[in-house]
Amino acid sequence: MLRLSALYRFPLKSGIAEPLRQAEFDGLGLAGDRRWMLVEEGSGRFFTQRAMPQMSQLSALWNVAGGLTLSAPGFESLEVDVPENTEQSLRGVTIWRDTLRVPDAGDEAAQWLSAFMGRPTRMVHVPADRARWLPSGYGTVEDKVGFADGFPILLIGQASLDDLSAKVGRPLEMLRFRPNLVVEGSEAFAEDGWKRIRIGEMEFRLLKGCSRCILTTIDPKTGERSADREPMTTLKTYRERDGDVWFGQNIVNDGPGTLEVGMPVTVLE
Incomplete structure (x- = not known):
């Protein structure tokens, strides 16, 4: 069976x-799956383990409110709330051939992640109304x-x-x-x-x-x-x-x- x-x-x-x-x-x-992504601060280009294998050590636990708890070896954990889906919060990002504007998770998360990644990094969230087509x-x-x-x-x-x-x-x-x-x-x-x-x-x-x-x-x-x-x-x-x-x-x-x-x-x- x-x-x-x-x-x-x-x-x-x-x-x-x-x-x-x-x-x-x-x-x-799946609810909460791949709703968050790291991007290069300047270009908005997405980061993955393909070029950044240290991401395999980055934990981002989802909570029922949709936010994350970030943790990694040598770093204190950080709670990140779902950003407001407003024009002021939007950041242009690129994932493969798609370009879209999605809410940025804010400066505190960016500072934490930039330290972990070793380069200027932002984190973004995709609400359902800004999702991509297949x-x-x-x-x-x-x-x-x-x-x-x-x-x-x-x-x-x-x-x-x-x-x-x-x-x-x-x-x-x-x-x-x-x-x-x-x-x-x-x-x-x-x-x-x-x-x-x-x-x-x-x-x-x-x-x-x-x-x-x-x-x-x-x-x-x-x-x-x-x-x-x-x-x-x-x-x-x-x-x-x-x-x-x-x-x-x-x-x-x-x-x-x-x-x-x-x-x-x-x-x-």
Whole structure:
């Protein structure tokens, strides 16, 4: 039987994962997931672990009011409230090909994060009415995304990771791939062929495979890159297609709802 075996929230894009037993879902996917992002102060260009691996050590815990608690080794924790969604608070930012204006979290958070990052940094928040559209050709006019790369939710089958670990020759951490949902009980890469699934009472559409990058070579515990460039080296031997390496599925939820670890998963299509 297929079941939901893990739930993860990433309140801050490229920050530490928050394991969950239960999660609410709204119009942007998992509530509180990737609603915050760090940007370069001058350009507004987004930061991720790809260029800033120290972000793997940055914890940003989400609270029910939507704010964050920032913490990192050697730093005192800082509470950050959701900024007001007003014209005066807006900052222009760029994430991949998208440019948008979103509320800035303020100077106190910027000073704390600039010290941690070692360069002038601002933090921004995306309210629902300022969210981005999905990449052209995917989803519907109702589907939007916060600060995730392109799609609101990432699903990975546990068997797919087990298969990759066996080929690499050592256990790999699921969090290298930063999924929101992990499903167990299927064959390796079975999720590649799914189009619609139900988890509990919620339904999801699988829109596109997830192309992977160097971020997967960063140890989520230490922030260090793998000297052997694993797991990308092995993935390229059997998961490369059209110049990209694929692992996991980008999905969207049809309406709000609640998931709990252990819920049954049904493939509808």
